[in-house]
Amino acid sequence: MLENIEECRVNDFISSLSQVDDDILDLKKYALENNVPIIRDEARDFLRFIIDIKKPSNILEIGTAIAYSTLIMHKEYREANITTIEDFDKRIKEAKNNIKKYFDIDKITLIEKDAGVYLKECKDEEVFDLVFLDAAKGQYINWLNDIKRVTKKNGIILADNIFKDGEILESKYLIKKRDRTIHKRMRDFLYEIKHDDELITYIYNLGDGISVSIKK
Numbered sequence: 001m002l003e004n005i006e007e008c009r010v011n012d013f014i015s016s017l018s019q020v021d022d023d024i025l026d027l028k029k030y031a032l033e034n035n036v037p038i039i040r041d042e043a044r045d046f047l048r049f050i051i052d053i054k055k056p057s058n059i060l061e062i063g064t065a066i067a068y069s070t071l072i073m074h075k076e077y078r079e080a081n082i083t084t085i086e087d088f089d090k091r092i093k094e095a096k097n098n099i100k101k102y103f104d105i106d107k108i109t110l111i112e113k114d115a116g117v118y119l120k121e122c123k124d125e126e127v128f129d130l131v132f133l134d135a136a137k138g139q140y141i142n143w144l145n146d147i148k149r150v151t152k153k154n155g156i157i158l159a160d161n162i163f164k165d166g167e168i169l170e171s172k173y174l175i176k177k178r179d180r181t182i183h184k185r186m187r188d189f190l191y192e193i194k195h196d197d198e199l200i201t202y203i204y205n206l207g208d209g210i211s212v213s214i215k216k
């Protein structure tokens with residue numbers, strides 16, 4: 001980080017240069033007004049960069065919310081087939097409306113169920129070029145084997161919010177008791193993906209932290 005300059009100033013400056021279509025800005029505005037958690041601008045632009053390089057034919061997104069990040073990926077590479085999973089009825093309704101409004105409908109499949117259940121049921125192997133993980137943080141470690149199974153060789157697994165607003169960096173003794181399980185599971189997830197022989201993983205201090213793993 002630059003010395004003497006606050007990180008948020010740097011981020012604001014970069015955001016001011018970023019070009020984003022009006023429909024994406026409309027969804028972002030809706031999300032902010034309705035307290036829907038969505039990907040931060042820094043992470044959003046990193047995701048776009050990964051898509052521009054990788055040109056993934058098949059994407060799995062875990063955590064659709066209102067389909068904001070889904071739309072970002074869709075617009076970045078129109079050829080991609082995106083399977084996106086959401087299990088909260090309110091969000092599913094909003095996502096469906098947005099998908100109807102903004103997407104080439106044949107490129108998107110919305111799975112309306114718990115991601116863990118979907119991953120267990122999905123018997124496919126090595127189908128996705130990119131898996132974007134943005135759902136229940138405490139479940140990533142439990143889903144990891146299934147995610148690796150559905151990811152192609154040389155495919156990318158990207159996890160957002162791995163620092164959980166900085167909490168993950170803190171000692172467990174400073175974390176409220178009720179949040180300790182999630183704290184431990186996210187630390188276990190990060191340890192696993194960094195030490196897994198099948199993966200090459202990088203962790204970046206971008207947005208709320210991002211991990212990028214390449215399946216060997």
Ligand SMILES: C[S@@+](CC[C@H](N)C(=O)[O-])C[C@H]1O[C@@H](n2cnc3c(N)ncnc32)[C@H](O)[C@@H]1O
Pocket residue numbers: 037038039062063064065066067068069070085086087088091113114115116134135136139
């Ligand atoms: C941070 S939001 C996703 C934001 C979205 N990726 C974006 O940037 O626009 C996380 C979403 O994951 C959903 N979610 C959490 N746990 C889930 C699970 N086990 N299965 C499916 N969806 C889940 C939540 O309901 C929530 O809408």
